[in-house]
Amino acid sequence: MRYTPELLIEAYRTMQTIRLFEERCILEFERGNIPGFVHAYNGQEAVAAGVCMHLSDRDVIGSTHRGHGHCIAKGCDVIGMMKEIMGKSTGLCKGKGGSMHIADFDKGMIGANAIVGGAPPLCNGAALTAKTLGTNHVAVSFGGDGSSNQGTTLEALNMAVVLQLPHIFIIENNGYGEGTGADYAVGCESLAERTAGFGMPAVAIDGTDFFAVYEQAKEYIDLARKGGGPSAIEAETVRFDGHFIGDPQLYRGENELDDIKKNRDCIKLFRNRVTAEKWLEAERMDEIDAEVAALIERAVEEGMNAPFPEPADLYADVYKTY
Amino acid sequence: MTNTAKQAEATGTSSIKTYRQAINEALFQEMRRDPTVIVLGEEVSGGAGTDGIDDAYGGVFGVTKGLVHEFSRKRVIDTPISESAIIGAAAGAACTGLRPVAELMFFDFIGVSFDQIFNQAAKFRYMFGGKPNTPMVIRATVGAGWRAGPQHSNMLHPVVAHIPGLKVVMPSNAYDAKGLMISAIRDDDPVIFLEYKTLYDSKCEVPDDLYTIPFGEASFTREGSDVTIVAISGMVPRANAVADKLAGEGISCDVIDPRTISPLDVESIIESVEVTGRLVIVDEANERCSLAADISSIVAEQAFHALRAPIRKVTAPHTPVPFSPVLEDLYIPSPERIEQAVRDVLEA
Incomplete structure (x- = not known):
């Protein structure tokens, strides 16, 4: 068999952690325990998991406003994340960042980014560090079909090719930039083809298929580690929630959500595949479900009990010295 | 005695240098001292991808002249004309282990790169809970008098001084320019270093050795x-x-x-x-x-x-x-x- 049980368990645990984390965020937002804007990643779990399983803490990722999944897949502490999203002082960013700005530099997660198209130029920089210092680390930027139209992304794609940077651009095409269809806002037929036009290898894959993501990411990450330069993956995926939590989603078609949840749920598809192939027992995955549920419960409990920042924290950490 | 004269006393040999030479010398000396210092921007060397010579420009006003010969294109990086990508690369490199000095040519060009400056680099430390250092310098030229017209002549320093997280340095003479540049490169926060165009040929006594001038001291x-x-x-x-x-x-x-x-x-x-x-x-x-x-x-x-x-x-x-x-x-x-x-x- 091609995949070890350890690998499959890790993949499943990551995806399920993201799923339950997001579902709980939606609930806690509705209960008033999470302030601000929250953008849930549920539905897209296979992309974050399939890419980040190839990365170490020294490899760098940059993410989006919809960044919880990337954080979890890159190894950020789920409890620290929940505290951060609740605005608590013991959160990963001391409550200063919130849902859209979670980072954990020790894990190579240099930031969720609330500016659409914010991360690709920064990930070029991380890739430039790797290249200049002669490490074999890589940078991965996550963006959506929306960010694919931002000038920053297009500039970064070209510069990555010009400087031959070890940077893999992941374009998660979930069909929507906020509430506008990609069919409308993306002027070309294929984002993979558009990206290839910059002079890098690029392919489109089914982003709801963990194994498709995992294999393609492996190929491109290996290429970058060997000095082969940048590449791009357009992962066609689905978004289970709105643009933001609380979005009434009036732009959805009739039965659209029911349909994608029934037929394009990447976690269901993963379970079906691994049980059909007899790679993993359903019972083992059920156990993981229970473990993950307990972890999320603990995250919420600790998050609720964590202290808010002190007034003096308002002024802290603007500069190292000033 | 002025502060400047007091600080000059403490150093060894010195000679008359222009503002341009002083900044160039600071870059040379810091790049020799610290292998993580890189220079990037449009035409910082010049001549990339041409049949002509390397160092064809050495920066739009010749401030980075000669660096490419000693440090190679690996550390003196000519970029496409993509200011957002330049500043973004500098910010991303800075928070992952390099000390980039990015050149914006004319400060008027912050307009096409501003998000990467004020939403990204300037906010990293604060919004990420104090963890990351972002030791980057953005060099740019400011000022009128060059007959360069409305889009290559602005000052605009109040725009960046307004932003928490940025430091803004504006030397008025060669001595200050060198010491402040060295301080800027060694600083762990993003620094905007603004060079006044018509001062480039102004001269004064400048120490040959490395020295720093602290920020916030008039x-x-x-x-x-x-x-x-x-x-x-x-x-x-x-x-x-x-x-x-x-x-x-x-x-x-x-x-x-x-x-x-x-x-x-x-x-x-x-x-x-x-x-x-x-x-x-x-x-x-x-x-x-x-x-x-x-x-x-x-x-x-x-x-x-x-x-x-x-x-x-x-x-x-x-x-x-x-x-x-x-x-x-x-x-x-x-x-x-x-x-x-x-x-x-x-x-x-």
Whole structure:
């Protein structure tokens, strides 16, 4: 068999952690325990998991406003994340960042980014560090079909090719930039083809298929580690929630959500595949479900009990010295 | 004795260098000392992908000239004309282990890269809970007088001084330029380093060794007791000339060059105004919501009791920079306008 049980368990645990984390965020937002804007990643779990399983803490990722999944897949502490999203002082960013700005530099997660198209130029920089210092680390930027139209992304794609940077651009095409269809806002037929036009290898894959993501990411990450330069993956995926939590989603078609949840749920598809192939027992995955549920419960409990920042924290950490 | 002269005393050999040479020397010496320092931007070497020579430009005003020969294109990186990608690459490199010095050519180009400066680099430390250092320098040229017209001549430093998380450095002479550049490269926060175009060939004694000038310490370029003149960047030599002229009439001026406007040495300005009771602020930036307005409000709040005349600001008007030399010369604060402002506050 091609995949070890350890690998499959890790993949499943990551995806399920993201799923339950997001579902709980939606609930806690509705209960008033999470302030601000929250953008849930549920539905897209296979992309974050399939890419980040190839990365170490020294490899760098940059993410989006919809960044919880990337954080979890890159190894950020789920409890620290929940505290951060609740605005608590013991959160990963001391409550200063919130849902859209979670980072954990020790894990190579240099930031969720609330500016659409914010991360690709920064990930070029991380890739430039790797290249200049002669490490074999890589940078991965996550963006959506929306960010694919931002000038920053297009500039970064070209510069990555010009400087031959070890940077893999992941374009998660979930069909929507906020509430506008990609069919409308993306002027070309294929984002993979558009990206290839910059002079890098690029392919489109089914982003709801963990194994498709995992294999393609492996190929491109290996290429970058060997000095082969940048590449791009357009992962066609689905978004289970709105643009933001609380979005009434009036732009959805009739039965659209029911349909994608029934037929394009990447976690269901993963379970079906691994049980059909007899790679993993359903019972083992059920156990993981229970473990993950307990972890999320603990995250919420600790998050609720964590202290808010002190007034003096308002002024802290603007500069190292000033 | 001025602060500048005091600091120069402490060093070894020195020679007359231009502002351009001083910054170039700082880059050479820091790149030799620290292998994580890189330079990137448009034409920092020049000639990439051409049949001609490397170092064809050495930066738009020749400030990075020669670096590519010693440090190769690996550390002296010519980029496409993509300012967002340049600043983004610098910010991403800075928070992952390098000390990039990115060149923006003309500071007017912050318009096409601003998100990466103020939403990204400037906010990293704060919004990520104090963890990341972002030790990057953005070099750019400022100022009118080059007949470069509305889109290559602005000052715009008030725009960046407004932003928490950025430090803003504006040297007015070669000595300060070298010491401040070395400090900027070694600083762990993003630093905007603004070079006044028509100062590039100005000269003074500059130590050959490495030295740093701390941020937030103003320099008194002239000392006096009748009027305080705070002058910024390219306006400092003009203010000095006016002070020298008026000294012949028995009017003595403190001329304060803040050198860095974020952090700003408020203390030195207040101390001076406490003595003189009269303040003239000379800055080539546009007047509204500006550094001059900021200094004016700080002094009005903290030293109102000491003021014996209304504060006067000598700035550019609320217009873009015009091209026609006749109009451009009117745009830049002239020695005559500075002198008149000093006389006005003395007569008030």
